[in-house]
Amino acid sequence: MSGHGHIPDATVARLGLYLRSLEAIDGTGGCKVSSYHLADLAGVNAAKVRKDLSYLGSHGTRGVGYELDYLKFEISRALGLGSVWPVVVCGIGNLGRALAGHDGFRDAGFPVVAAMDSDPVKVGSVIDGVPVYAPIELAEVVANHRVAIAVIATPASAAQSVVDNLVSAGLRSIMSFVGTVVNVPDGVELRAVDLTTELQILGFHLHRDSS
Amino acid sequence: MSGHGHIPDATVARLGLYLRSLEAIDGTGGCKVSSYHLADLAGVNAAKVRKDLSYLGSHGTRGVGYELDYLKFEISRALGLGSVWPVVVCGIGNLGRALAGHDGFRDAGFPVVAAMDSDPVKVGSVIDGVPVYAPIELAEVVANHRVAIAVIATPASAAQSVVDNLVSAGLRSIMSFVGTVVNVPDGVELRAVDLTTELQILGFHLHRDSS
DNA sequence: GAGAGCTTGTGAACATGTGAACAAGTTTCT
DNA sequence: AGAAACTTGTTCACATGTTCACAAGCTCTC
Numbered sequence: 058m059s060g061h062g063h064i065p066d067a068t069v070a071r072l073g074l075y076l077r078s079l080e081a082i083d084g085t086g087g088c089k090v091s092s093y094h095l096a097d098l099a100g101v102n103a104a105k106v107r108k109d110l111s112y113l114g115s116h117g118t119r120g121v122g123y124e125l126d127y128l129k130f131e132i133s134r135a136l137g138l139g140s141v142w143p144v145v146v147c148g149i150g151n152l153g154r155a156l157a158g159h160d161g162f163r164d165a166g167f168p169v170v171a172a173m174d175s176d177p178v179k180v181g182s183v184i185d186g187v188p189v190y191a192p193i194e195l196a197e198v199v200a201n202h203r204v205a206i207a208v209i210a211t212p213a214s215a216a217q218s219v220v221d222n223l224v225s226a227g228l229r230s231i232m233s234f235v236g237t238v239v240n241v242p243d244g245v246e247l248r249a250v251d252l253t254t255e256l257q258i259l260g261f262h263l264h265r266d267s268s
Numbered sequence: 269m270s271g272h273g274h275i276p277d278a279t280v281a282r283l284g285l286y287l288r289s290l291e292a293i294d295g296t297g298g299c300k301v302s303s304y305h306l307a308d309l310a311g312v313n314a315a316k317v318r319k320d321l322s323y324l325g326s327h328g329t330r331g332v333g334y335e336l337d338y339l340k341f342e343i344s345r346a347l348g349l350g351s352v353w354p355v356v357v358c359g360i361g362n363l364g365r366a367l368a369g370h371d372g373f374r375d376a377g378f379p380v381v382a383a384m385d386s387d388p389v390k391v392g393s394v395i396d397g398v399p400v401y402a403p404i405e406l407a408e409v410v411a412n413h414r415v416a417i418a419v420i421a422t423p424a425s426a427a428q429s430v431v432d433n434l435v436s437a438g439l440r441s442i443m444s445f446v447g448t449v450v451n452v453p454d455g456v457e458l459r460a461v462d463l464t465t466e467l468q469i470l471g472f473h474l475h476r477d478s479s
Numbered sequence: 480g481a482g483a484g485c486t487t488g489t490g491a492a493c494a495t496g497t498g499a500a501c502a503a504g505t506t507t508c509t
Numbered sequence: 510a511g512a513a514a515c516t517t518g519t520t521c522a523c524a525t526g527t528t529c530a531c532a533a534g535c536t537c538t539c
Binding site: 480481482483484485486487488489490491492493494495496497498499500501502503504505506507508509 | 510511512513514515516517518519520521522523524525526527528529530531532533534535536537538539
Binding site: 066069070072073074077078081098099100135136137138140142144151152154155156158159161162165166167185205206229230231232236237238240246248250251252253254255256257258259260261262263264265266 | 277281348353366416447466
């Protein structure tokens with residue numbers, strides 16, 4: 058068994074971490090990695106590593122471990138890497154500008170190919186190699202660059218209408234840095250990264266520990 | 269019962285969202301809010317809202333709902349807001365600069381009071397009102413500004429040593445934007461915000477849906 | 480005051496995630 | 510070959526999180 062059935066969300070969220078951890082190993086030819094070694098690099102429990110990898114149908118060798126190169130290949134394939142998913146960044150404020158120029162995205166196979174902003178002064182400019190377009194051009198930009206993913210870094214007030222536009226343009230994967238709730242129809246995946254919430258969680262524990 | 273016992277992590281993570289959702293309501297005097305209304309605003313299940321709020325010892329009124337102002341007060345208190353927790357940003361690259369100037373942090377009670385960078389050219393400058401210090405000055409900066417939280421936006425290669433410095437300086441709450449694993453001793457809370465992983469999760473679902 | 484119509488708070492069922500433990504298989508050493 | 514030392518894959522028990530369902534309680538109307 059252990060075929061290519063359904064992979065749990067918690068596992069998917071860790072696969073990228075495993076992959077990056079594995080790339081930190083000097084990968085000579087048929088090098089082997091144990092679940093304990095990988096667990097140590099990734100900062101998780103070894104049993105969890107084995108269970109996660111078993112969902113890939115990945116067959117390590119008992120008494121030996123996992124073959125480094127093959128394991129990297131399998132994780133990459135499971136995550137759909139190898140494909141390149143072009144990204145558009147909406148909202149070129151403080152944060153949007155940083156995200157547009159963030160090399161880590163390109164390196165991971167998510168090149169930022171375009172940015173959108175409603176400010177006419179910014180439209181037409183090029184920021185960190187990324188051209189800025191007006192919102193009206195969205196559908197065209199998505200089609201021309203085969204954009205697969207949108208990143209929203211607009212002010213909260215504009216977020217919902219921007220998301221509606223993105224969905225209209227056919228995008229189905231959105232990463233939001235806006236702290237407010239935005240609604241998307243079924244079939245569209247929205248991942249919210251909420252920096253304020255993260256800080257508030259830290260603040261909560263500081264508060265608890267100091268009282 | 270429902271006293272001030274232990275509040276589950278999942279609940280803590282949602283309290284800030286509830287608070288921001290409530291602030292979107294025109295809060296006239298003794299205005300009442302039902303769990304269904306708040307659930308709609310926050311995009312979650314109404315039963316979850318009620319259970320979350322019950323952990324606060326918050327007593328709504330059956331048949332009526334929660335009193336808006338009092339509920340906001342209670343959530344704020346539970347989260348330890350009202351206190352102000354000064355933040356230091358480490359690493360003034362693309363992302364660090366954006367975070368240092370991010371108004372949302374200050375507005376939520378987490379003012380960025382200082383930044384650290386190892387580049388001598390940046391040290392001594394002021395970015396978006398935030399002064400940049402050298403790593404050697406960390407302990408002094410932490411003491412002078414009563415820094416409670418650190419945000420790490422350095423290159424991956426520097427992250428571990430920066431974190432070690434922060435811990436030595438007495439900081440116990442760290443938010444990391446670095447994609448690699450960093451180790452912290454017991455008693456230090458590290459929250460990792462991994463943008464690459466988020467994109468890879470979106471990519472995973474795109475890949476699954478298109479195959 | 481009795482009853483209808485709400486809404487809260489919580490018990491219980493279900494779903495998901497975690498980690499210890501161990502059988503089964505591989506390698507190494509003698 | 511046999512024993513010892515490893516490591517994987519999987520099962521099981523437990524912890525956490527989610528959602529339904531409903532009793533208990535409040536308000537309003539008649």
